[in-house]
Amino acid sequence: MIKGNLFEMVGRRFCKHGVRASTLYLAFFLLSPLSLLARPKAQAPSPINLSVDATQVSQRILRAKLVFPVRPGPLTLVYPKWMPADHSPDGPIWNLVGLKFLSGTHEIPWQQDLVDMYAFNLVVPSQTTSLGVSLDFLISAPGPTIDFSASGAANLFVLMWNQVILYPKGYAASDLIFHPSLTLPKGWKFSTSLPISNQSAETIWFAPVPLDLLVDSPVQSGEFMRIFPLNPGGSPPQELDVLSDDAWALDVPSELVEHYKRLVAEATALYQSHHFRDYHFLLTLSDNIMGLGQEHHESSDDRVRQHTLVDPNERLLVAGLFPHEFSHSWNGQYRRPEGLATPDFQQPMKGDLLWVYEGLTDYLGTVLTARSGLLTAEQSRDRIALTASTLEHRPGRRWRSLQNTANAAQILYFSVPQWASYRRGTDFYPESILIWLEVDTTVRKLTGDRKSMDDFCHAFYGGPDGQPIVKTYTFEDLISTLNGIAPYDWRSFFRTRLDSTQPSAPLGGIEGGGWRLVYSDDPNEILVAEEAAPSGSGNFTSSIGLEVTRDGTVVDAIPGMPAFASGLSPYLKITGVNGREFSVEGLRRAIQDAKTTTGAIEVEVVNAGKLVAYNVNYHDGNRFPHLERVRDAPDYLDEILKPLTLTSK
Numbered sequence: 055m056i057k058g059n060l061f062e063m064v065g066r067r068f069c070k071h072g073v074r075a076s077t078l079y080l081a082f083f084l085l086s087p088l089s090l091l092a093r094p095k096a097q098a099p100s101p102i103n104l105s106v107d108a109t110q111v112s113q114r115i116l117r118a119k120l121v122f123p124v125r126p127g128p129l130t131l132v133y134p135k136w137m138p139a140d141h142s143p144d145g146p147i148w149n150l151v152g153l154k155f156l157s158g159t160h161e162i163p164w165q166q167d168l169v170d171m172y173a174f175n176l177v178v179p180s181q182t183t184s185l186g187v188s189l190d191f192l193i194s195a196p197g198p199t200i201d202f203s204a205s206g207a208a209n210l211f212v213l214m215w216n217q218v219i220l221y222p223k224g225y226a227a228s229d230l231i232f233h234p235s236l237t238l239p240k241g242w243k244f245s246t247s248l249p250i251s252n253q254s255a256e257t258i259w260f261a262p263v264p265l266d267l268l269v270d271s272p273v274q275s276g277e278f279m280r281i282f283p284l285n286p287g288g289s290p291p292q293e294l295d296v297l298s299d300d301a302w303a304l305d306v307p308s309e310l311v312e313h314y315k316r317l318v319a320e321a322t323a324l325y326q327s328h329h330f331r332d333y334h335f336l337l338t339l340s341d342n343i344m345g346l347g348q349e350h351h352e353s354s355d356d357r358v359r360q361h362t363l364v365d366p367n368e369r370l371l372v373a374g375l376f377p378h379e380f381s382h383s384w385n386g387q388y389r390r391p392e393g394l395a396t397p398d399f400q401q402p403m404k405g406d407l408l409w410v411y412e413g414l415t416d417y418l419g420t421v422l423t424a425r426s427g428l429l430t431a432e433q434s435r436d437r438i439a440l441t442a443s444t445l446e447h448r449p450g451r452r453w454r455s456l457q458n459t460a461n462a463a464q465i466l467y468f469s470v471p472q473w474a475s476y477r478r479g480t481d482f483y484p485e486s487i488l489i490w491l492e493v494d495t496t497v498r499k500l501t502g503d504r505k506s507m508d509d510f511c512h513a514f515y516g517g518p519d520g521q522p523i524v525k526t527y528t529f530e531d532l533i534s535t536l537n538g539i540a541p542y543d544w545r546s547f548f549r550t551r552l553d554s555t556q557p558s559a560p561l562g563g564i565e566g567g568g569w570r571l572v573y574s575d576d577p578n579e580i581l582v583a584e585e586a587a588p589s590g591s592g593n594f595t596s597s598i599g600l601e602v603t604r605d606g607t608v609v610d611a612i613p614g615m616p617a618f619a620s621g622l623s624p625y626l627k628i629t630g631v632n633g634r635e636f637s638v639e640g641l642r643r644a645i646q647d648a649k650t651t652t653g654a655i656e657v658e659v660v661n662a663g664k665l666v667a668y669n670v671n672y673h674d675g676n677r678f679p680h681l682e683r684v685r686d687a688p689d690y691l692d693e694i695l696k697p698l699t700l701t702s703k
């Protein structure tokens with residue numbers, strides 16, 4: 055998953071539809087649950103009927119009714135807490151309202167558990183075999199922090215089924231069979247990877263589905279939607295489903311669609327397997343819901359600002375979104391670390407292998423972004439350089455290892471960007487790009503360029519094609535797969551890099567790839583796009599050690615660097631630079647000018663209402679990060695970024 059605010063860190067980092075008479079999947083589907091996980095102790099109470107009424111979604115309310123087969127006596131129903139793609143206990147229970155439990159028309163009293171806020175206890179009366187539950191879910195407006203409830207607006211919404219369900223405690227999600235239906239506002243279209251069994255004018259009845267696959271299959275719906283097949287006539291079908299607040303935004307530039315087609319072809323060539331029956335990129339273009347990229351087995355829930363595909367800077371910054379989320383269908387969904395593959399949504403997850411689940415996905419996504427032409431090789435190198443530079447300027451490395459950022463992911467996902475350099479955030483995403491690049495170049499070196507991470511992908515993600523299943527793995531499985539490709543002390547290789555508290559980032563992959571990280575006055579294209587994008591900020595990380603929003607508010611001042619040394623810190627607001635009103639461009643010019651002067655850069659600041667002036671002593675220019683070729687070293691990086699196919703050039 056990539057959450058909206060993470061896009062900002064180092065370069066921004068995203069159906070079934072309509073009526074398809076042929077899409078009549080029947081009960082055989084019950085034989086293909088997602089999980090190979092823990093089996094239940096007792097026969098699971100199924101099927102559970104779920105009907106969701108979204109006709110009032112424009113008023114930000116979803117209404118749901120469930121019917122459970124029950125036996126008289128104590129019963130605990132739970133609301134999903136730990137979501138598989140989030141790696142965090144973030145089920146939005148605060149927006150669950152209007153909860154009622156019914157035996158016939160008789161209302162049953164209930165109590166929220168005093169310790170587990172996600173559990174509801176009640177006693178089913180004698181003679182009762184069927185329990186009715188009604189609940190509403192409140193959709194939020196997108197706010198400054200992550201809120202998964204911000205999934206709908208006036209003209210569209212994304213239904214995340216976990217928001218509108220309860221389920222009986224103590225059963226594996228793969229053993230609870232739901233019969234879901236959904237009623238939409240009149241005339242709204244929809245898309246989802248869920249098989250459909252029947253449909254009337256506004257209501258869709260989906261085929262019976264295990265709870266884990268239901269929660270893994272969001273539905274995108276709205277007034278304005280358009281479908282782009284990405285492998286026309288191919289098998290399995292893969293398509294782009296675009297939803298937006300307005301009709302104009304559905305005109306996806308044709309060259310972009312061509313790149314997405316190449317992405318599908320390149321992923322097929324890289325993984326040589328597929329673990330979906332069909333695949334849907336559910337792309338929502340809207341300024342009215344939370345930005346997100348969330349992976350699923352057979353779809354991805356990708357949400358970006360409405361202008362993203364037509365704004366060249368925004369488009370550059372989200373180039374890696376589809377490649378990342380699509381790669382998750384193999385890495386994260388099909389192959390999942392043991393600690394993240396819990397049998398239900400209540401048991402805590404262990405994030406120690408997130409540097410593989412998310413980190414390797416970020417690496418493979420980077421590779422596929424280049425191979426599909428979504429970024430040129432040069433733009434990809436600038437992106438890697440910016441990532442490396444960001445991680446080189448992280449004083450938090452001295453106290454918090456990369457391994458700890460993964461272990462602590464469940465709290466770090468919710469940390470603010472302020473002080474990110476000292477706290478460290480979810481660094482297991484970007485830093486793992488560097489580590490897995492080093493794995494790739496090391497394998498190439500060890501095998502005389504006969505093997506690579508492509509071979510790892512064939513071996514690790516292969517298996518029976520077609521069905522969405524989970525196959526868990528451990529650190530040991532990873533080591534043994536790598537040893538099968540290129541024998542090496544991979545255990546020490548990873549532990550050295552993961553447990554390090556040294557100040558420098560792991561740059562061995564860049565060097566092994568035939569390049570080196572350098573700094574110059576030539577602008578880094580990705581960084582320039584970050585600054586120019588409508589939501590952009592000023593990134594002065596590698597010069598004075600400062601990140602600042604367009605209005606001058608300091609996001610980060612890196613301890614040990616000139617801006618922090620002058621007195622600046624997060625939350626202060628810069629109002630002036632060298633006697634002129636603050637602007638990002640003005641500060642950049644002042645930094646460049648200081649290269650040829652001896653005086654300090656003077657900044658005027660508001661600190662909680664107090665006016666202060668600081669002198670930033672710095673004369674080394676803008677120091678934009680780049681990769682520079684090491685002469686005579688083999689150019690493995692170039693080889694890695696080249697397409698495997700020659701489709702639709």
Ligand SMILES: [Zn+2]
Nearest residue numbers: 055056412415
């Ligand atoms: Zn991800």
